Amino acid sequence: MKNFLLCGIFLSVFSACGTNESSDIPRPKGYYRIAFPKHAYVSYIDSCPFTFEHPIYSRIMYRGDYRSKCWPDIYFPQFNASLHLSYSPVNNNLEQILEDSRTLTYKHTVKANDIAEQFIEFPNKRVFGTLYSVSGNAASAIQFHLTDSSRHFIRGSLYFNASPNADSLAPVIDFLAKDVEHLIQTLNWK
Numbered sequence: 701m702k703n704f705l706l707c708g709i710f711l712s713v714f715s716a717c718g719t720n721e722s723s724d725i726p727r728p729k730g731y732y733r734i735a736f737p738k739h740a741y742v743s744y745i746d747s748c749p750f751t752f753e754h755p756i757y758s759r760i761m762y763r764g765d766y767r768s769k770c771w772p773d774i775y776f777p778q779f780n781a782s783l784h785l786s787y788s789p790v791n792n793n794l795e796q797i798l799e800d801s802r803t804l805t806y807k808h809t810v811k812a813n814d815i816a817e818q819f820i821e822f823p824n825k826r827v828f829g830t831l832y833s834v835s836g837n838a839a840s841a842i843q844f845h846l847t848d849s850s851r852h853f854i855r856g857s858l859y860f861n862a863s864p865n866a867d868s869l870a871p872v873i874d875f876l877a878k879d880v881e882h883l884i885q886t887l888n889w890k
Contacts, residue, residue, distance in 0.1 A: 808838035
């Protein structure tokens with residue numbers, strides 16, 4: 701009986717020192733590998749009082765009757781993301797429109813770690829505005845507004861159809877930030 705007990709203890713200790721460590725160590729969560737397409741653009745020309753270039757891997761979509769308001773969404777199906785654009789004519793109310801845009805951006809401070817502002821100026825095209833980079837787990841990581849200061853105003857915000865997770869979305873946000881910057885650089889008023 702003693703031999704049987706000693707043999708059992710020996711086998712238990714020996715099996716606990718096994719070399720199959722992969723099943724015993726918890727692994728960190730990983731993220732999917734994302735294949736990014738090459739940046740290439742096509743012109744957006746519609747009845748709206750502005751034009752711009754958007755990526756060829758995106759689609760212009762309208763929700764409801766937003767076509768008549770010139771509120772296109774630039775949908776990125778590969779990334780499950782949309783850049784929502786909204787246009788407003790300026791009628792001696794530019795200060796109020798700018799403040800409303802700024803307020804909408806700063807509503808994300810509840811979840812944001814930081815909001816960085818970059819001022820935009822293309823005087824030869826009469827395009828002025830602000831680009832906001834919202835870091836942290838905010839719902840919208842990129843927002844901007846552009847105006848000619850007298851007649852036109854457009855606002856944009858990038859949203860993902862997913863729970864905001866700054867770590868997992870960071871590569872996609874960085875990739876789409878280049879597309880947003882290209883849109884801003886190619887915006888022209890009619």
